[in-house]
Amino acid sequence: MKKDSLRYELSLLSKLVDFNTDVQTKSNYVAITDFIAKEARSLGFEVEVLRSNAKDKKPRPNLLITMDRGAKENLVIATHFDVVLSREAWKRKPNKMRREGNKLMGLGVADDKGAIAISMGAMRELKEMDCKKNIILVVSCDEEIGGGHGIKFLAEKHGKKFNPEKCVCLVMDSTSHHVGIGCSGVIRGRINFKSIGGHAAYPFRHPNIVHKVLPFLESLKEYEKKRSKAVSIINAPSFAPHKKVWGRFNITIVRSGMKSNIIPSGFVVGFDIRALPEERVKKVMNEFRRFAKKLMKKHKIKGRITMTGTNGYFVNKDHEFVKEFAGVVKKVFRKKAELACDLGGTDGRFIARIGVLTVSFGPGGEHAHSPEESITINELKKTKKLLIELSKKENN
Numbered sequence: 001m002k003k004d005s006l007r008y009e010l011s012l013l014s015k016l017v018d019f020n021t022d023v024q025t026k027s028n029y030v031a032i033t034d035f036i037a038k039e040a041r042s043l044g045f046e047v048e049v050l051r052s053n054a055k056d057k058k059p060r061p062n063l064l065i066t067m068d069r070g071a072k073e074n075l076v077i078a079t080h081f082d083v084v085l086s087r088e089a090w091k092r093k094p095n096k097m098r099r100e101g102n103k104l105m106g107l108g109v110a111d112d113k114g115a116i117a118i119s120m121g122a123m124r125e126l127k128e129m130d131c132k133k134n135i136i137l138v139v140s141c142d143e144e145i146g147g148g149h150g151i152k153f154l155a156e157k158h159g160k161k162f163n164p165e166k167c168v169c170l171v172m173d174s175t176s177h178h179v180g181i182g183c184s185g186v187i188r189g190r191i192n193f194k195s196i197g198g199h200a201a202y203p204f205r206h207p208n209i210v211h212k213v214l215p216f217l218e219s220l221k222e223y224e225k226k227r228s229k230a231v232s233i234i235n236a237p238s239f240a241p242h243k244k245v246w247g248r249f250n251i252t253i254v255r256s257g258m259k260s261n262i263i264p265s266g267f268v269v270g271f272d273i274r275a276l277p278e279e280r281v282k283k284v285m286n287e288f289r290r291f292a293k294k295l296m297k298k299h300k301i302k303g304r305i306t307m308t309g310t311n312g313y314f315v316n317k318d319h320e321f322v323k324e325f326a327g328v329v330k331k332v333f334r335k336k337a338e339l340a341c342d343l344g345g346t347d348g349r350f351i352a353r354i355g356v357l358t359v360s361f362g363p364g365g366e367h368a369h370s371p372e373e374s375i376t377i378n379e380l381k382k383t384k385k386l387l388i389e390l391s392k393k394e395n396n
């Protein structure tokens with residue numbers, strides 16, 4: 001077999017796409033992990049299944065697949081098998097991989113089953129080589145809804161498996177545009193307004209909450225300006241409008257009312273705040289709360305603010321592994337590796353929190369979560385080469 005024909009990887013990827021692993025229904029979580037575990041064992045790797053107990057009683061299996069080559073250092077590759085299925089959008093079968101020239105299409109080909117297939121393929125070849133790194137492939141669940149039973153669970157409950165002295169981590173769940181050396185903090189929140197609703201013919205009896213909240217929202221928008229004044233020391237990706245990562249704020253949900261002749265009894269506002277990698281989200285939450293409360297006072301309304309958030313992270317770009325990684329990217333992709341902080345939140349933040357040096361890169365692809373999701377054969381080929389270059393011992 002030609003060394004880089006990818007025959008194994010493409011066949012494996014097609015089988016992985018076959019499983020509908022929708023993060024909402026979680027219907028095939030056990031089936032896909034059984035399948036991957038069996039495949040990994042047949043390749044001679046050690047497999048551990050780590051299950052998180054969820055309140056809804058649905059199984060949440062995660063896999064650790066270890067290729068132990070007696071090396072001192074472990075490369076942890078973090079991937080996930082869940083996908084986001086918006087069924088209405090699909091005209092074709094989402095769980096059928098198809099090829100259009102150099103492109104593979106189908107739900108999960110890029111996000112993130114391509115990464116699983118390519119990692120398994122690279123490990124399969126590395127088995128026969130001298131390695132300077134062992135590999136621990138993490139195949140986790142629920143990434144698309146925050147990883148609470150996936151990577152977060154693994155980092156918090158099984159952190160011992162990732163000794164920071166011996167491990168470095170590559171989160172393979174993003175773009176090959178740049179090497180992620182950090183990610184932004186994420187805050188999600190709501191403001192609930194309660195009122196007494198009633199018939200629209202009698203507004204003198206029922207003060208209209210909508211009329212009160214709208215001017216408040218108009219002023220709340222100003223927080224976007226205030227937040228954007230927070231500027232990171234870390235570079236943003238070069239496609240971003242600013243050189244450094246900046247704070248962001250968006251009103252994302254506005255909900256009220258059911259019928260045109262009824263004055264609503266409540267109003268819900270949802271929002272999203274992105275913090276800098278070096279900021280503590282608690283502090284940002286407090287800042288926002290003060291800002292919003294002051295405005296509520298001004299507009300004479302009372303709302304209940306609730307927020308949850310996770311801190312971002314960043315790594316030292318001069319760290320030995322970051323340099324090594326950038327060198328391999330340059331060699332394989334034949335371009336200077338851009339080091340930048342991801343604008344969203346990545347799974348890297350959970351691993352980084354337990355002290356493991358973490359970068360994110362690959363496998364690439366476009367239009368994740370949509371019927372246009374695709375990845376090119378070339379991206380897969382290069383990402384596989386990257387893993388092999390990173391792990392094998394140079395010929396001596």
Ligand SMILES: [Zn+2]
Pocket residue numbers: 080111112143173
């Ligand atoms: Zn993903």
